[in-house]
Amino acid sequence: QSALTQPASVSGSPGQSITISCTGTSSDIGGYNYVSWYQQHPGQAPKLMIYDVSNRPSGVPERFSASKSGNTASLTISGLQAEDEADYYCSSYTSSNTRIFGGGTKLTVL
């Protein structure tokens, strides 16, 4: 199964908002409300930022929000901060009871 499709890179200035898209199929994103998003800084393990499409774990800033429409999920970061610069990955549960990740998006804060 091919990876979910994410843009390779996005950028924004401090204080601005950015959105990262994640496109799959009806066998993954479109079929289940089990999309999650991860942040990964260089040399570190990934960190869960969003689960079940739009829920934030305790400790994740409200600036991070997410949604889903059809086969596409989106992560929005409002009020960009320098510390948000990282790689972001989406992931979905699939009809085969497996998981699939997106290719990753590098966020640059200008």
Place this chain on the structure above:
Amino acid sequence: QVQLVESGGGVVQPGRSLRLSCVASGFTFNTHGMHWVRQAPGKGLEWVAAISYDGSDKYCADSVKDRFSISRDNSKNTLYLQMNGLRAEDTALYYCAKDRSTPAIESWGQGTLVTVSS
């Protein structure tokens, strides 16, 4: 707090085998599904395998099916990944990870590096 500590990585020749281990603490291990996820150098995350809380259900990515197998010992709070017939493309940092109550990986170890090279 949740701790996942992987071990067993190293340099191995193509075609050989390796077994990774992950010792879990800080949560009730036998009530959570577990995963292995890998990341090749400079590349993205790739889901490898998952196992249900009691070990009765196991799933593997097509890329490793018939070569890798996942298992767990709930009496030892330990997750395993048996890797056979290793290939150069299996070179990666292998993460042990814990599921939430819903299908989302919520905790990650720091990873163990596997390098397949002659």
